[in-house]
Amino acid sequence: MQFASESVEILIEQFSKLPTIGRKSARRLAAHVLKMPKKEVSQLATALLEVKERVRACSVCRNITDTEICIICSSSKRAVDMVCVVQDPEDILALERTGEYRGTYHVLGGVISPLDGVGPDDLNIRSLLERIGKPDSEISEIILAISPTVEGDTTAFYLAQLLEPFGIKITRLARGIPVGLTLTYADEATLSRAIAGRDVMSEP
Amino acid sequence: MQFASESVEILIEQFSKLPTIGRKSARRLAAHVLKMPKKEVSQLATALLEVKERVRACSVCRNITDTEICIICSSSKRAVDMVCVVQDPEDILALERTGEYRGTYHVLGGVISPLDGVGPDDLNIRSLLERIGKPDSEISEIILAISPTVEGDTTAFYLAQLLEPFGIKITRLARGIPVGLTLTYADEATLSRAIAGRDVMSEP
Numbered sequence: 001m002q003f004a005s006e007s008v009e010i011l012i013e014q015f016s017k018l019p020t021i022g023r024k025s026a027r028r029l030a031a032h033v034l035k036m037p038k039k040e041v042s043q044l045a046t047a048l049l050e051v052k053e054r055v056r057a058c059s060v061c062r063n064i065t066d067t068e069i070c071i072i073c074s075s076s077k078r079a080v081d082m083v084c085v086v087q088d089p090e091d092i093l094a095l096e097r098t099g100e101y102r103g104t105y106h107v108l109g110g111v112i113s114p115l116d117g118v119g120p121d122d123l124n125i126r127s128l129l130e131r132i133g134k135p136d137s138e139i140s141e142i143i144l145a146i147s148p149t150v151e152g153d154t155t156a157f158y159l160a161q162l163l164e165p166f167g168i169k170i171t172r173l174a175r176g177i178p179v180g181l182t183l184t185y186a187d188e189a190t191l192s193r194a195i196a197g198r199d200v201m202s203e204p
Numbered sequence: 205m206q207f208a209s210e211s212v213e214i215l216i217e218q219f220s221k222l223p224t225i226g227r228k229s230a231r232r233l234a235a236h237v238l239k240m241p242k243k244e245v246s247q248l249a250t251a252l253l254e255v256k257e258r259v260r261a262c263s264v265c266r267n268i269t270d271t272e273i274c275i276i277c278s279s280s281k282r283a284v285d286m287v288c289v290v291q292d293p294e295d296i297l298a299l300e301r302t303g304e305y306r307g308t309y310h311v312l313g314g315v316i317s318p319l320d321g322v323g324p325d326d327l328n329i330r331s332l333l334e335r336i337g338k339p340d341s342e343i344s345e346i347i348l349a350i351s352p353t354v355e356g357d358t359t360a361f362y363l364a365q366l367l368e369p370f371g372i373k374i375t376r377l378a379r380g381i382p383v384g385l386t387l388t389y390a391d392e393a394t395l396s397r398a399i400a401g402r403d404v405m406s407e408p
Binding site: 004006007008010013014015017018019020028030031033034036038040044045046047048049050051052053063064065066070071072090093 | 208209210211212214215217218219221222223224229231232233234235236237238240242244245246247248249250251252253254255256257258259262267268269270274275276292293294296297
């Protein structure tokens with residue numbers, strides 16, 4: 001049995017496509033939408049469309065942004081000699097919450113994972129090499145802040161080898177992070193310790 | 205710290221207004237939307253807008269519908285001598301799942317609750333009286349399928365008194381339903397028993 005309204009059923013269908021939202025939650029959300037003022041529903045719909053319309057990758061670090069260059073890369077308060085390499089934009093949020101790091105970032109957009117068909121060419125590695133290789137580059141340290149999973153470690157070692165010829169310091173987050181845990185879900189204290197105790201992978 | 209994209213932050217804000225979705229879930233949903241194909245996002249946005257645009261109350265029973273009269277009221281297979289009075293459209297779904305009931309419905313749109321400022325005039329009671337009072341009405345029984353909470357019981361007793369002058373049978377669901385539970389979350393078996401064992405509140 002379904003609701004006697006096709007449009008409500010379509011909305012339930014759409015909601016249940018989202019992660020962590022099952023059939024029952026989708027029905028509850030749809031029932032809530034029915035009670036919401038029309039204006040609020042249209043704000044939600046607009047927000048969804050705006051995200052797809054406006055969000056793009058920062059031309060420097062590939063972080064998500066609404067502008068050509070993201071607020072971190074365009075900030076004069078950030079140290080330009082350090083680049084912290086992360087998997088996803090969400091990881092930047094996690095690191096920023098520690099208040100421990102004042103450098104810039106570079107978003108890979110994933111990790112090397114042969115099983116999922118993700119190779120080095122699918123990641124934002126070329127743009128990272130270009131950043132470091134620029135004649136006016138002030139980068140003196142690359143921090144590999146990649147989740148310590150099997151794929152993450154593979155990616156970190158691959159990058160460490162690739163970056164060695166540049167003769168700059170390459171570090172990775174200290175193993176304060178519980179191994180196997182995705183970076184996004186690490187707590188502030190653990191992440192703070194991991195940044196402070198980062199270990200050297202290559203030094204000029 | 206926020207995402208370096210204002211439109212993503214707005215979407216997170218909008219998501220977290222929905223029930224059962226906290227800040228963390230909202231962030232995860234927004235991250236998912238970023239990865240979704242544009243077409244799917246626009247389907248979700250359209251579904252939201254369509255619901256507010258198309259859904260209305262059935263002119264007979266006040267159930268939600270996209271048409272003037274809902275599919276239950278317009279079906280020739282439903283018994284027109286029985287009307288089951290429920291709180292919300294969701295309760296119709298729960299009752300239909302039992303496969304036990306073949307009559308029609310009437311949606312009150314809530315229960316009498318002085319604390320929330322809901323009085324009898326805020327509910328679809330007048331339209332129920334009009335249905336029963338019509339010269340060509342074939343209604344011989346009203347089943348009050350209202351959640352057995354304090355407010356629900358108050359509403360049931362209020363309706364039973366109000367409907368007594370019509371000289372028709374008035375029943376309510378048997379107390380098979382665990383007292384205090386909202387009708388929507390009752391399991392099929394309990395609801396089936398409750399319909400079969402409904403007790404008479406007034407008889408002509």
